[in-house]
Amino acid sequence: MNKFMKKTIASMLAAASIAGAGSVTASAASYKAWSVYQNQGAPTSANKYTDTVSGVATGYTLSAYASSYSMSSSSNCVYVYSSKGIDANITGTSSYPSCTIKPGESFVVSLTLKINDNSYLTNKANGNVGY
Amino acid sequence: MRKNKALNLIVFAFIMLMCSSCADVPENVKNDMSQYNGQADIFMNQNEYQYIDVSDIAEDFKSALEGEYGQFEVSKEIIIPNSENICTMEFEYVDNFHENADEIFKIFFDDEVLKKQTIIDDDSMQRMVTREFYNKQDKVYCCVGNNGFTAMLLPSAFDNSFSRSSTVIKTYHIDRNEISEDAYTLSDGECTVKEAVNFVNDWLNTKWKPFESYYDFSVKTVMVRELKEKCYFDFVVEKYYNGIPLDEISDSVMSEDENGCPYVKHTFSSIRINMMNCCEISSFTSLNGIIKPIQSASVNSILSLESALKLCQSTFSDFKAMIISDINIKYSLLPQYNYLGEEITYGNVIIINSAESDTQAGVKVLSRPVWEIIIDVPSSEYGTSSEFNQYGDIKKYICIDVQTGEIYYRLSLSEVLKFAK
Numbered sequence: 001m002n003k004f005m006k007k008t009i010a011s012m013l014a015a016a017s018i019a020g021a022g023s024v025t026a027s028a029a030s031y032k033a034w035s036v037y038q039n040q041g042a043p044t045s046a047n048k049y050t051d052t053v054s055g056v057a058t059g060y061t062l063s064a065y066a067s068s069y070s071m072s073s074s075s076n077c078v079y080v081y082s083s084k085g086i087d088a089n090i091t092g093t094s095s096y097p098s099c100t101i102k103p104g105e106s107f108v109v110s111l112t113l114k115i116n117d118n119s120y121l122t123n124k125a126n127g128n129v130g131y
Numbered sequence: 132m133r134k135n136k137a138l139n140l141i142v143f144a145f146i147m148l149m150c151s152s153c154a155d156v157p158e159n160v161k162n163d164m165s166q167y168n169g170q171a172d173i174f175m176n177q178n179e180y181q182y183i184d185v186s187d188i189a190e191d192f193k194s195a196l197e198g199e200y201g202q203f204e205v206s207k208e209i210i211i212p213n214s215e216n217i218c219t220m221e222f223e224y225v226d227n228f229h230e231n232a233d234e235i236f237k238i239f240f241d242d243e244v245l246k247k248q249t250i251i252d253d254d255s256m257q258r259m260v261t262r263e264f265y266n267k268q269d270k271v272y273c274c275v276g277n278n279g280f281t282a283m284l285l286p287s288a289f290d291n292s293f294s295r296s297s298t299v300i301k302t303y304h305i306d307r308n309e310i311s312e313d314a315y316t317l318s319d320g321e322c323t324v325k326e327a328v329n330f331v332n333d334w335l336n337t338k339w340k341p342f343e344s345y346y347d348f349s350v351k352t353v354m355v356r357e358l359k360e361k362c363y364f365d366f367v368v369e370k371y372y373n374g375i376p377l378d379e380i381s382d383s384v385m386s387e388d389e390n391g392c393p394y395v396k397h398t399f400s401s402i403r404i405n406m407m408n409c410c411e412i413s414s415f416t417s418l419n420g421i422i423k424p425i426q427s428a429s430v431n432s433i434l435s436l437e438s439a440l441k442l443c444q445s446t447f448s449d450f451k452a453m454i455i456s457d458i459n460i461k462y463s464l465l466p467q468y469n470y471l472g473e474e475i476t477y478g479n480v481i482i483i484n485s486a487e488s489d490t491q492a493g494v495k496v497l498s499r500p501v502w503e504i505i506i507d508v509p510s511s512e513y514g515t516s517s518e519f520n521q522y523g524d525i526k527k528y529i530c531i532d533v534q535t536g537e538i539y540y541r542l543s544l545s546e547v548l549k550f551a552k
Contacts, residue, residue, distance in 0.1 A: 050393070052385050052393075054382055054383050055295070056293045056295065056403070056416065056418065057293065058292040058293050058294050081392075081393045083383055083395050083488060083489050083490070084258060084488045084490070085257065085258050085472070085487065085488045100255075100256050102259075102261065102263075102274050102276070102280065102282065103265075103272060103274070103282055103284070103292060103293060104274065104280075104282025104283075104284075104292075104293050104414075104415075104416035104418070105280060105282065105416070105418070105419075106382075106383070106416075106418040106419050106490075108382075108383040108385065108395060110385055110393045
């Protein structure tokens, strides 16, 4: 795990918060971190939650990524979209796709949590634009 | 001339045909305003809404401002725009702009600084080729991309970079004639808003203009930000094509296609400059890159402002009182790019690997002239004075296509804050 990964994971965990059972939160405290998640224990179907973050990159090379975990069903998924595209030669592990954004460049990154079944879920998708 | 008249008649007849076959604002549109963000396809009732000749805009504007529009109160301070050359436009992101890099470096840095820099050509990214240098030791950075993206940092702005997190202590709307003699203490001493604005406007229209010759440039807004017990000016610059500004407020508005795939529907074209020392371009960014006009067709008649405001009144009927702070005609910008790409799956994560970025060199951008109706959001609506205020210039907006009456809007405070500049 490289230095970047450690930093982004730390900020990802810091961004996590708990909503009431069954409720869904899509938040963007700043343009650097955002999350979309469904709290545990809520039966749901065919739902989709999106959060979008935009801004101007401040660091030399930035990465946008998303991760998902504690998925109870393989039919649940997270979509990641970046207006700048996701670079084909992805850096990091498969869980951390990224796109490079130059300092001063305007960007928009969207993260979507899509739930396709009626499972009880503990789902969360996090994103970060940092360096 | 005769051909133009005939064409106008055909267009007019087509619009009238559309209007006559459509109902008033649908109830489901009225009832679906809970998110206060999105678009509404409205077709106008011909008896209720009027079209005017573009040469009558000033007169129409003046009389419209005296009208009453229910929940919308129109500010008496609004300046009548000079908008007689209205067109539907097509733009395109420039290509090979990085070939200007060495010339651009020279407008920001002197030879002594440039001699010490290691300039690299970066073609490692799929979507943009750049020529650039980034020197942490000297605290200088400049990057020029093939799509017109240009960003620069002088030592005075290097640590702050392009951050927008500093507290905004005052905002000046220069486009509303708020050109002030107020002075602030920048890093190297006192500087008035007026001299700073004059310097930036002059610099843009002389030094920068050769690289983006299609436009005139004008500071739209100045935010005075506080940093380490000093201030700096944060400028939002508008680009004018034949007297009409390009959209600078719709900060990459996302939409979804019929399959739920996200894409950027509305984009913007603007320049952002920070001034840390008096009369110095301390940081510069063209944000998305540069679009150049490639096609235009004149528009001879437009929806009258009175009709546009009535349309707002009937469409947003569930809204409480709102004060309209500003009204303009501007060019909306709709990038036409291949956003679908391919889906790559990693476990439960699906990445939309876009074939194109919305700002990539060569991407076409369709443009429609729209009435832009601005609703300023006072800071009391999104925080108290004791709270950290990094926003500074918060605006809700409603845009109405001057030909079709199609509406898109951003009236949700949370969305406005998310995309705040």
